[in-house]
């Protein structure tokens with residue numbers, strides 16, 4: 001592992017590759033790293049399926065339809081096993097598949113076109129080192145006329161520019177490396193650009209923030225409030241590696257969690273810092289005029305104030321500052337200050353697993369009306385010094401509610417425990433048996449006896465892993481009526497009890 005990191009760090013993309021020893025295994029290692037930086041596995045893996053064997057359905061905006069990703073393992077029949085280096089390069093750089101037809105820009109080739117030829121060759125070498133998986137393409141479901149690939153020609157002529165990354169001669173090598181990773185493999189603009197690809201170029205609204213799959217990916221420009229202007233390079237580096245940063249409001253949610261877990265957290269410290277250094281060079285580009293409606297000036301009279309008092313204040317506090325090290329502040333929070341309200345609505349409706357030093361947030365919105373969710377969303381965007389436009393409406397909440405499926409909301413399958421040591425520890429402690437018919441008042445004592453055994457058997461599991469692991473086990477094992485609470489409240493309370501026990505075990509002596 002050390003060696004790979006060193007190799008990548010030493011090979012800024014613009015240094016002639018002749019400097020690298022092109023041993024096949026080095027090329028494979030380099031390709032594995034770049035495939036991680038490009039998060040290929042995120043799209044090319046079906047839920048529960050083999051990595052890179054494709055089969056994940058990707059929805060197009062506007063109800064145009066959906067498309068399954070292809071198998072990119074080296075299977076000769078159903079994957080890319082028969083592809084030459086040139087075939088692969090053409091797909092990555094030009095968005096054209098082996099038989100010559102155009103690929104939909106749901107495949108982020110408008111960004112991958114920035115990758116150097118050497119880096120593309122390395123990715124192919126890595127994919128070809130994988131076990132071939134026989135997995136035929138699942139059928140697409142795309143409405144006419146978009147179903148005709150030739151129709152993509154018009155889009156391409158209007159919006160797509162092919163071309164490798166060009167370093168800025170005035171910028172440092174570090175900043176250029178960061179720019180390369182952001183523009184190329186990281187395809188950050190695919191989510192963070194203001195205009196999205198169907199009908200827009202890859203560079204319009206560059207990193208100024210926009211919606212993606214019903215979330216809002218915030219402005220990454222240098223603006224103080226709407227963007228990253230007040231983040232230090234250190235804070236940004238820590239956020240990109242872990243999803244939260246000391247001294248900054250906010251913790252990562254939604255699709256960015258996957259980007260961090262699968263991609264950024266596995267990249268070298270030097271590369272993540274280079275990304276932060278590059279982002280910090282972006283000029284401020286505010287996308288909304290700070291806006292405080294007069295009825296929000298008097299916070300107590302605001303329509304969402306009551307809802308906030310009833311549903312949020314216990315955790316996020318009257319001043320929206322949260323609780324250091326346990327609950328993130330809503331004041332000055334990037335998700336709350338984003339131009340679009342989607343992320344806040346989603347979090348209220350679906351809750352959030354524990355992350356870093358933060359507790360889990362229960363899916364409090366399940367029991368709330370669409371109107372209340374919209375009102376409290378606007379309220380938090382307009383108080384505590386926040387000045388984001390109060391545009392959330394009940395209809396939008398209803399749409400996002402239909403799309404929000406999480407374990408904490410009780411409308412998605414229970415999560416599984418990925419870490420084998422922790423899974424083993426839970427089993428050994430008979431967590432499932434202990435949590436089976438738990439009444440609400442038994443949660444505390446039962447967790448208090450269970451936790452030490454689990455921690456002893458899985459000493460490396462951090463707080464978030466323990467909260468999420470025990471909550472998943474509770475979800476799988478529990479009789480959902482035993483607690484005497486509605487299920488989202490029961491599981492949210494359970495997650496809170498585990499967290500409380502970890503942070504402050506002395507409080508619950510038996």
Ligand code: HEC
Nearest residue numbers: 035038039040043069070072091097102103104106107108
């Ligand atoms: C955001 C989702 C997404 C990501 C990330 C992604 N792909 Fe894809 N990819 C797709 C989709 C969707 C298609 C199919 C497009 C079509 O059929 O028009 C595709 C097609 C391809 C193809 C063409 C295969 C064929 O049979 O025509 C290749 C090769 C490919 N991707 C490689 C990669 C590599 C390598 C990476 C990482 C560097 C990657 N993809 C990352 C979504 C993604």
Ligand code: HEC
Nearest residue numbers: 250251311312315328335344352353354355358359360361
């Ligand atoms: C039981 C405590 C609790 C309650 C009640 C609660 N939250 Fe949270 N909230 C949290 C925690 C903990 C997190 C961080 C979760 C994580 O990511 O690990 C959080 C995260 C958030 C975030 C995401 C912040 C970010 O940085 O991305 C928003 C927005 C939010 N809460 C809004 C609300 C609103 C609005 C309400 C009321 C409708 C509410 N919360 C009720 C505990 C709570």
Ligand code: HEC
Nearest residue numbers: 186188191215216217218251252253254255256334335343
């Ligand atoms: C699949 C979509 C997606 C991709 C790709 C993506 N992001 Fe994000 N990003 C999001 C979303 C959605 C959020 C909001 C999450 C939240 O508020 O908790 C976010 C949040 C962030 C934030 C926090 C901003 C703030 O003000 O709180 C930063 C910084 C960030 N992303 C940087 C990046 C970088 C750098 C890349 C490329 C390496 C990237 N993102 C790629 C979707 C994406």
